[in-house]
Amino acid sequence: MGSSVSHAAAPPPPLPSPSPPPSSVGLAAALPPKQDEKAEPEKVDWLNLPCPIPFEEIQREALMSLKPELFEGLRFDFTKGLNQRFSLSHSVFMGSMEVPSQSSDTLKVPTAHYEFGANFLDPKLMLVGRVLTDGRLNARVKCDLTDNLTMKINAQLTNEPHFSQGMFNFDYKGTDFRSQLQIGNNAFYGGNYIQSISPHLSLGTEIFWLGHQRKSGIGFAARYNTDNMVATGQVASTGIVALSYVQKVSEKVSLASDFMYNHLTQDVTSSFGYDYILRQCRLRGKIDSNGVFAAFLEERLNMGVNFILSAEVDHRKKDYKFGFGMTVGE
Amino acid sequence: MASKVSLKGKRKAGKGSKGPEERSACKCFKEWSTWAMKKAKVITHYGFIPLIITIGMNSEPKPQLYQLLSPV
Numbered sequence: 001m002g003s004s005v006s007h008a009a010a011p012p013p014p015l016p017s018p019s020p021p022p023s024s025v026g027l028a029a030a031l032p033p034k035q036d037e038k039a040e041p042e043k044v045d046w047l048n049l050p051c052p053i054p055f056e057e058i059q060r061e062a063l064m065s066l067k068p069e070l071f072e073g074l075r076f077d078f079t080k081g082l083n084q085r086f087s088l089s090h091s092v093f094m095g096s097m098e099v100p101s102q103s104s105d106t107l108k109v110p111t112a113h114y115e116f117g118a119n120f121l122d123p124k125l126m127l128v129g130r131v132l133t134d135g136r137l138n139a140r141v142k143c144d145l146t147d148n149l150t151m152k153i154n155a156q157l158t159n160e161p162h163f164s165q166g167m168f169n170f171d172y173k174g175t176d177f178r179s180q181l182q183i184g185n186n187a188f189y190g191g192n193y194i195q196s197i198s199p200h201l202s203l204g205t206e207i208f209w210l211g212h213q214r215k216s217g218i219g220f221a222a223r224y225n226t227d228n229m230v231a232t233g234q235v236a237s238t239g240i241v242a243l244s245y246v247q248k249v250s251e252k253v254s255l256a257s258d259f260m261y262n263h264l265t266q267d268v269t270s271s272f273g274y275d276y277i278l279r280q281c282r283l284r285g286k287i288d289s290n291g292v293f294a295a296f297l298e299e300r301l302n303m304g305v306n307f308i309l310s311a312e313v314d315h316r317k318k319d320y321k322f323g324f325g326m327t328v329g330e
Numbered sequence: 331m332a333s334k335v336s337l338k339g340k341r342k343a344g345k346g347s348k349g350p351e352e353r354s355a356c357k358c359f360k361e362w363s364t365w366a367m368k369k370a371k372v373i374t375h376y377g378f379i380p381l382i383i384t385i386g387m388n389s390e391p392k393p394q395l396y397q398l399l400s401p402v
Binding site: 078080082083085086088116118119120122127128129131137139155157159164 | 374385389391398
């Protein structure tokens with residue numbers, strides 16, 4: 001009895017302290033160190049190239065960084081989710097919208113509108129509709145007909161006759177290529193094709209025909225991307241050359257630059273911008289060869305509440321646009 | 331010369347006999363397709379958003395009707 005009590009009273013033996021077992025040193029010497037693996041180029045499987053980016057998104061990194069939706073005035077967006085797939089959105093805008101004018105002066109028209117929208121997002125079917133107070137409807141439908149074939153419909157319908165537009169797209173996705181056929185109103189027919197040539201390089205081409213104006217065009221595009229940078233180039237028979245380069249400097253920062261040359265109007269534009277994606281905010285700024293400075297800030301105040309500031313300053317045309325707004329909901 | 335004139339006359343008569351029927355068939359088709367496109371445009375314009383709302387309200391899990399109108 002006494003002995004059992006003394007055994008119970010004895011403290012449990014101490015746990016062994018964590019120390020690297022001596023055998024791992026031998027293993028580490030036997031296996032090649034990790035740095036050597038990264039330095040060796042991976043063997044390219046030429047029959048198994050990755051699927052390329054869709055042709056219309058070939059410049060998407062540059063567009064996301066350099067072309068935020070700048071606006072002037074007040075903007076308020078409210079998205080209410082009723083379901084995982086179904087949501088309604090209400091959006092109010094009060095401010096000036098620019099109207100394209102022939103002269104070099106900018107023509108601003110004060111507008112105010114309320115937009116009601118409904119979204120249904122399913123993996124196989126996506127329906128997005130937006131209707132404005134002046135009766136305009138923006139409709140987008142994306143439907144996966146099979147695993148590889150997708151149909152997209154894009155339409156802007158207005159109450160005024162002859163101003164409505166619609167476009168049907170049929171996309172086919174292969175193992176290392178994508179092709180698309182477009183049919184639009186005003187007898188617009190277009191098609192494009194993009195193919196992966198190597199794990200980093202993809203080349204594409206597009207062709208279109210406008211029936212009512214008897215115009216046709218052909219264009220070529222190339223995209224080279226690695227983990228840290230994306231470079232794209234596009235040439236079209238309409239006389240447009242567009243190049244872009246985006247470099248990811250770190251996890252939070254990326255720099256982008258863009259060059260566009262229009263041969264018919266002898267117009268050259270180039271812009272340089274930055275994109276900071278931080279924990280609570282996203283700040284994008286750019287400077288243009290036309291002397292335009294722009295910045296766009298989205299600050300996350302709370303879960304689902306974002307505060308937006310937009311600024312665009314053009315000293316040459318004396319056009320100053322400042323906007324603020326709030327986005328509530330996902 | 332007389333034969334050439336008669337040939338020309340024959341060709342014109344040949345075209346004329348086929349023409350009106352084909353042209354009216356084409357016209358009918360164009361008129362009907364234009365009428366159909368106009369109706370389709372009006373139906374889409376008024377019915378697209380209600381269509382999305384019906385599909386959404388019938389998807390799982392079914393949301394309640396008051397959730398459609400309340401701001402919460």
